Amino acid sequence: TNKNVDPKKVVQLGDEVEVMVLEIDEDRRRISLGMKQCKPNPWEDFAMSHKKGDRVKGQIKSITDFGVFIGLPGGIDGLVHLSDLSWSEPGEEAVRRYKKGDEVEAMVLAIDTERERISLGVKQLSGDPFSNYASTHEKGSVVTGTVKSVDAKGAVIALGGDAEGYLRASEISSDRVEDARNHLKEGDQVTAMIINIDRKNRTINLSIKAKDAAEAAEAMQRMQQEATTGTTNLGALLKAKLDKS
Structure with a gap:
């Protein structure tokens, strides 16, 4: 969810709203209220219905110097870091293939409800x-x-x-x-x-170079074996002839 929402876009003068008391400061005579606290936490809802390794789809909300933000259910965003866009391309190059509004599929890498962060990955959809x-x-x-x-x-x-x-x-x-x-x-x-x-x-x-050296060594070994076999065969023939005489 957007942390810097313009109140004028959410409520108008005279609207009746439900709020939760967050803090009472008697010294400053101030009461802090919250509207979002009256609704289910979308980060917790996402964590309840998704886990690491799940695949999700969403539209690209924005592209920054460090990654791509994808809209997810509940009005929250997940971040695909540049390093998680492609196995074979640097993130700075891979991100050029994306634009705001594109629908993309990604894998859930991590869910941090306390920090309200969801890490996503595109390259993880295929094997490394x-x-x-x-x-x-x-x-x-x-x-x-x-x-x-x-x-x-x-x-x-x-x-x-x-x-x-x-x-x-x-x-x-x-x-x-x-x-x-x-x-x-x-x-x-x-x-x-x-x-x-x-x-x-x-x-x-x-x-x-190493391949050629290994092949040369193997060829030399074969020649030595063949030479040894040839000498042995010649010796056996001579011995057999002497035995007959």
């Missing part, structure tokens, strides 16, 4: 792409993705399902790479190894 990807891939996995953006320091790789990984310029090749743009461009398909998953900072680090 980072957590989903990290739960099915581990360090050392070889993955394929598409270059989403690239600058001199490295490239952002789209891994599918809105998950992203980062490929530093130094991890592109065993040779020294001064500028990643000389090796990659947007749209290129990249196969690399996951060298780190940082759940706290929500980053997935990739390396083509």
Whole structure:
């Protein structure tokens, strides 16, 4: 509910109203009254009928520097903080897709009746792409993705399902790479190894260099095994021939 309502918009001179005595100040000969206290508390009503994780719909009442206010039943507003608008976009960019009057769906994240605050989230309506990807891939996995953006320091790789990984310029090749743009461009398909998953900072680090080194080591191991097998077979043939003679 609006905390700064113009009384002229609520009551007119001569109206009969029901009020509750809030305070009696005998020294100042003043009695404080309240109208809203005579009606059910809309915040408590909302808390009674909704819980964390519930989905709600409402119209956008206002958009501020820190989030989007959505109108809810009972004349109260819920706030979607900028950080809760999108998993993949910064809040400052995601908020540009919204305007006053739009009807949106959101998830209830928290209800604080004492402070009269309801926290909502839009991105929580869908699964966290980072957590989903990290739960099915581990360090050392070889993955394929598409270059989403690239600058001199490295490239952002789209891994599918809105998950992203980062490929530093130094991890592109065993040779020294001064500028990643000389090796990659947007749209290129990249196969690399996951060298780190940082759940706290929500980053997935990739390396083509590590993938190539692992493949080279595996190929060397196969060659050594084949050479050992070949030597063993030759020795067995010679022994069999000597045994016959």
